[in-house]
Amino acid sequence: xxxxxxxxxxxxxxxxxxxxxxxxxxxxxxxxxxxxxxxxxxxxxxxxxxxxxxxxxxxxxxxxxxxxxxxxxxxxxxxxxxxxxxxxxxxxxxxxxxxxxxxxxxxxxxxxxxxxxxxxxxxxxxxxxxxxxxxxxxxxxxxxxxxxxxxxxxxxxxxxxxxxxxxxxxxxxxxxxxxxxxxxxxxxxxxxxxxxxxxxxxxxxxxxxxxxxxxxxxxxxxxxxxxxxxxxxxxxxxxxxxxxxxxxxxxxxxxxxxxxxxxxxxxxxxxxxxxxxxxxxxxxxxxxxxxxxxxxxxxxxxxxxxxxxxxxxxxxxxxxxx
Numbered sequence: 001x002x003x004x005x006x007x008x009x010x011x012x013x014x015x016x017x018x019x020x021x022x023x024x025x026x027x028x029x030x031x032x033x034x035x036x037x038x039x040x041x042x043x044x045x046x047x048x049x050x051x052x053x054x055x056x057x058x059x060x061x062x063x064x065x066x067x068x069x070x071x072x073x074x075x076x077x078x079x080x081x082x083x084x085x086x087x088x089x090x091x092x093x094x095x096x097x098x099x100x101x102x103x104x105x106x107x108x109x110x111x112x113x114x115x116x117x118x119x120x121x122x123x124x125x126x127x128x129x130x131x132x133x134x135x136x137x138x139x140x141x142x143x144x145x146x147x148x149x150x151x152x153x154x155x156x157x158x159x160x161x162x163x164x165x166x167x168x169x170x171x172x173x174x175x176x177x178x179x180x181x182x183x184x185x186x187x188x189x190x191x192x193x194x195x196x197x198x199x200x201x202x203x204x205x206x207x208x209x210x211x212x213x214x215x216x217x218x219x220x221x222x223x224x225x226x227x228x229x230x231x232x233x234x235x236x237x238x239x240x241x242x243x244x245x246x247x248x249x250x251x252x253x254x255x256x257x258x259x260x261x262x263x264x265x266x267x268x269x270x271x272x273x274x275x276x277x278x279x280x281x282x283x284x285x286x287x288x289x290x291x292x293x294x295x296x297x298x299x300x301x302x303x304x305x306x307x308x309x310x311x312x313x314x315x316x317x318x319x320x321x322x
Contacts, residue, residue: 009088010306011054015063015078017071018095018279021295022062025093028299034059038074046074048081058306059087060130062298065098065117066255066278072098072117076124083125091305092126095277095294096253100135101225103142118142130301132277132294133224133252148311150301152252152275153180153222155292157187159273160220160250167245169193169217171210173235177223184222184250193219195235215243225253226274229260229267236267246270253277256284264289 013034014022026033035051059082063075075092082090102113118139121129128146133153140147168190172181178194185192193212219239226232226249236247250273256264261284264272272289274280280291297314304311 009056010058010060010302011052012060012062012302013050013078013082015061015071015074017064017066017074018062018276020279021095021276021293021298024293024295025062025299025302028295029303036078038078044070046070046077048074048077050081050085053085054082055086056088058089058091060091060093060302060305062093062095064096064278065094066096066253067098067257072120076120079121079124079126089127090125091302092121092129093298093302094129094131095275095298096255097131097134097139100139103136103139114139115142118144128305130298130305132275132298135224148301148305150297150311151315152277152292152294152297153183153187154315155275155294155297156222156250156252156273157184159292160188160248165218165220165246165248167217169212169214169219169244171195171212171214171219171221171235171239173221173223173231180224181222184220188220190220191217195238210238210242214239217244218246218248219244220248220250223249223251225255226251226260226264227255228258229256229263233263233267236269240268249273251275254280254284256280260284261286 011034012026013036016038023033037049037051039047061078065072065075079090079092099113099117105112122145129143130148132150134149140149168188170181170185170190171193172178173195181192193214196209239247247269248271249269252275254274265286269288274289274291275294276291277294300314301311
């Protein structure tokens with residue numbers, strides 16, 4: 001991996017949610033992660049102390065905010081501690097932005113939690129945010145500080161191109177993912193299909209029909225999140241019923257809650273491509289999973305933010321990636 005400048009003014013720290021990814025990002029700069037001590041008191045309270053001087057430095061805090069909620073709270077405390085230690089600029093690097101699915105009032109008397117989280121990050125003292133594949137792009141507007149939005153599709157597409165899959169069709173699992181699927185299809189020069197689903201209740205969906213032709217085709221299902229994998233499992237069954245041959249899945253954020261792993265084991269999937277935006281325990285990694293690393297993309301974005309250079313130049317100019 002290419003290395004970047006070791007400018008002493010940039011310092012990279014990691015919370016406890018995804019230290020492996022954070023270490024690889026720091027390695028791209030030929031430096032170690034910054035020294036920070038994080039611990040819990042006996043009652044569970046989180047305590048943070050930076051063990052090196054960060055006054056006047058450009059601080060990047062890497063922390064995904066997947067469950068448990070302590071990951072989000074830990075990020076807020078790290079930001080607050082950096083602010084009180086007089087860091088010149090604090091960037092929250094959030095590979096997976098939790099609470100992104102609660103982005104609107106879809107029923108009475110509910111919270112818009114993604115807006116609340118944006119407010120908390122800003123209030124804690126972050127000067128900007130770097131994140132990846134937000135579930136709802138409009139969340140960028142929830143922040144009153146600059147937000148840079150990256151797309152893992154650039155990594156997945158580069159990898160999938162090398163596999164040279166014949167007769168490929170890119171499929172969206174629902175209407176909400178059609179823009180992402182279209183971007184994949186355009187860059188892979190493939191056909192496009194869409195599954196139609198009906199949400200019955202939280203984490204429960206019924207896939208009812210397929211729009212497009214997948215008969216005797218290799219199918220790549222693309223999405224931003226696999227949570228319980230219920231929609232994906234039902235969608236795979238529909239694709240098989242319609243004559244799909246090998247089925248591949250490309251998904252950025254592997255939440256994998258509830259019975260997700262068991263469903264993925266039962267599903268007729270040739271290969272599942274995931275990113276390491278969430279640190280998966282070995283117990284959740286199946287034989288047909290391939291995890292692609294985000295460190296190069298995130299490190300390049302961090303280097304560009306530090307140097308006040310464009311982030312959009314990272315992505316090919318062939319229409320939106322989301």
